[in-house]
Amino acid sequence: MGVGAGQDRRVRRRRGDADGRGRGGCRLSLRRAVRALLAVLLTAAVAVPLTAAARPAVPAPPPAEIPPVTATTLERAYAANRANAELASRMAAAHGDAHRATADRALAAPSRGLLTFDGRGAGRVTEVLGDLAHADRVAVLVPGSDTSLDTYERFRTDAASLYRRVDGQAPAGGSGAVVAWLGYTTPGTVSATAVTTDRADGAAPALREFLHGLRALTGRPDARITVLCHSYGSVVCGRAAAGLDVDDLVLLGSPGTGADSVTDLRTRARVWAARGGDDWVAEVPHVGVDLFGTTVGFGADPVSASFGARVFTAGDAGHSDYYRPGSVSLTNLSRIVLGETGEVTRA
Incomplete structure (x- = not known):
């Protein structure tokens, strides 16, 4: 009877395990399956380059x-680059690329x-929104994959x-400016370059050089500068930090970021991190594997406790939703840029 009771307990335990998988556990199993699939895709992206x-x-x-x-010659630089964009638009149109011609023409607009x-x-392209020469709060956006003149x-x-x-919430007497920095050739989302640091390694010196001279362009030595890095752009920022x-x-x-912790970034800046509830990047395995002479993956998860960043809430943001008007994430980002760090809602 004792043996039968033990077998019965084992059967019930197995049934309980199955029930767990069938209820809340099924979500865990699905998450693991997705992570495994992503790992395979990441490996394939390096092992079998796109043709x-x-x-x-x-x-x-x-x-x-x-x-x-300089701060006093910004307008002349803007005008020269707009003229160049206009010429590029005409050349693209003559080549038969209407999409690129339209993109270049938009950049050539007087505004x-x-x-x-x-x-x-x-x-x-590096574009300034606002009066950079007089701004005391400046945000620099660094984009991720699939960003080009066409997008x-x-x-x-x-x-x-x-x-x-x-700019609308800057304190009295102050002003804000935002810089969209597309200063590197971004990788395609589904490509070998999207899963290694190669493009980031190439982009980091350019980002570092730009940020080194940015404060002088504001005419404000005490200007507050925030760098916001999205998706693969965070790998670029990690390399430049x-x-x-x-x-x-x-x-x-x-x-x-390619680093295991905030300390490894070797930056004096406060480091923040956020991930929205609907962001698919949560399923990307946080690994760093040497494969075919290169390293696949970017190491530690920036929103993990072990990484050491100041993690803040981003609501239900999807991967492309962090700047959506009215969103929790945009509210927190503006607070960071404005220096209202005590108002940021922490995760």
Whole structure:
């Protein structure tokens, strides 16, 4: 009878385990399955490079030759880069690329503050929203994968959303500016370059150089500078972080930075991190695996306690929703940029 009772307990335990998997446990099983699938996809992206043909190059002029820019020569730089964008638009149209021609033409509009512009290849642009020369609170946005001149307007929409909040809520006597920095060739989301630090390693020196000279462009030595890094852009920021003269570094929807902790970033800036409840990046495995001579993955999860960032709430934001007007995440981001850090809702 004792043996039968023991067998019965074992059967009930197995049934209980099955019931757990069938109820709340099924979500855990699904999460593990998704993580496993992502791991396979990440490996495949490196082991089997995509064979799709590259998009034909769109002709464009070299960047405008501009003397070193200062706070007093910003408008001249903007005008020179707008003229270059207009020329790039005409060349793209003559080439038969109406989409690129339209994108370049939008950047050439008189209202656009182009600090840099390069229409060649995927394209690069740095655009200022607001009066940078007099701003005492400046935010720099660093984009993630699949951002180019062809998709730039959606990136600018995020920058404009933040600018409206920051400039509208700046303290009396102060003003805000937002800089959309597309200063590197971003990887495609489904590509080998999206799962390694290679593009970030190449982009980091350019970001570091830009941020090094940014404070002088404001005309305010005490200007508060915040760098907001989204998705793969957080890998770029992680590579550039050491020694940066900025006040806050914000990681949004980050797959990792390539560092194991805030300490490893070697920055004096306050480091913040957030991930929305509907962000698929939560399923990306946080690993760093040497594969075929390169490292796949970006290490520690920036919102984990062990990483050591100041984790704040982002509501139910999806991967592309952090700057959505009226959202919890945008409210917290504007508070960080404005220096109202005590008002940020922490996770």
